[in-house]
Amino acid sequence: MFLATALAILVTLALALTRAFLGPTIHDRILAVNVVGTKTVLMIAVVGFITGRPEFIDIAIVYALLNYIGIIAVLRVFEDASLAAEPTNGGEEESP
Amino acid sequence: MIDIVLLTFLVVVGVAIVRVRNLLAVTMLTGIYSLLVAILFVLLDAVDVALTEAAVGAGLLVILMLATIALTTRKEKVHAARQNAVAFVVVSVTGAALIYATLDMPPFGDPEAPAHVHLSPRFTQDSPEEIGIPNMVTSVLASYRGIDTLGEAVVIFAAAVGVLLVLGTGTVRRRRRSEDDGEEAREQP
Numbered sequence: 001m002f003l004a005t006a007l008a009i010l011v012t013l014a015l016a017l018t019r020a021f022l023g024p025t026i027h028d029r030i031l032a033v034n035v036v037g038t039k040t041v042l043m044i045a046v047v048g049f050i051t052g053r054p055e056f057i058d059i060a061i062v063y064a065l066l067n068y069i070g071i072i073a074v075l076r077v078f079e080d081a082s083l084a085a086e087p088t089n090g091g092e093e094e095s096p
Numbered sequence: 097m098i099d100i101v102l103l104t105f106l107v108v109v110g111v112a113i114v115r116v117r118n119l120l121a122v123t124m125l126t127g128i129y130s131l132l133v134a135i136l137f138v139l140l141d142a143v144d145v146a147l148t149e150a151a152v153g154a155g156l157l158v159i160l161m162l163a164t165i166a167l168t169t170r171k172e173k174v175h176a177a178r179q180n181a182v183a184f185v186v187v188s189v190t191g192a193a194l195i196y197a198t199l200d201m202p203p204f205g206d207p208e209a210p211a212h213v214h215l216s217p218r219f220t221q222d223s224p225e226e227i228g229i230p231n232m233v234t235s236v237l238a239s240y241r242g243i244d245t246l247g248e249a250v251v252i253f254a255a256a257v258g259v260l261l262v263l264g265t266g267t268v269r270r271r272r273r274s275e276d277d278g279e280e281a282r283e284q285p
Contacts, residue, residue: 010101017105020121020128021112029124033131037154040131044138047098059143063134063150070155074127077162 002050009046013039030074037067099139106132117172123161130154144233163263 013036020032041063048056109129116122130153137146202209219232219240229235237245 006098010098013105017109017128020109020125021116023121026118026120026124029121033124033127033154033158036128036131040135040150043098043135047135047139056138056143059138059147062147066147066150066155070127070151070158073155073159074162077159077166 002046006043006046006050009039009043013043026078030071030078033074034067034071037063037071041067099136102132102136102139106136117174119165119169119172120162122172123158123165126161127154127158130157167263 016032016035016039020029020036023029023032041060044056044063045060048054048060106129109125109132113122113125113129116125130149133153134146134150137143137149206212219236223232223235223240224230227235227239229239
């Protein structure tokens, strides 16, 4: 039962990875990172049950929080820095 | 079995990181790599290391790399690859030597390994009385290896200060430039 779940998670991991490799736009790849993070959370929880230590759920929850904050931070940086920097590309010589 | 699949994923992601030329995509792949490594660490029972890996590798590192890309350029410059036979031989020999060295290591989880014969009992049995901290990892890090940990903290602090000094903040730089302009303007008349 748990093994089947772990297998399913691995398959979805593989799908997310192919999206990350192929992904034409950067948004596909950010989404792929997010999906991989979610699969990490699920994987840790399932592994905890497979090895008979359900305490791993706590760690999985911490991972979920980290994942959420991380993606928000990445999106903020992406929005502020790289997208905003694009129109001012001609002004590169400004930097000392 | 999960290990093998995850290690295969790691190899695939690593090759992709080397091959892909779009640096934003490479940054995202690095984040994925860190998350996969974190799963492997959890499978190896190193939960604290896994948490650090996920927070630093998938969170902080990705943000630092995105900031760097924002300051520089998005595309990797392709240099004509020169075949360097000497470098290839050196890398192969070093890799073979490292793999040969791992043959001397005790197998994973071996109770007869030297670390489990005298080090682990010493710390697990004596550290609660000697130090009085219930968590033994903490007592080793903060007390037995306290000076080492202090050194690490100093190194990380110095690195952080250095990075902040190099990067600076846009506001400070802009303010300084406008001050310079103001001085020049004042000197001219």
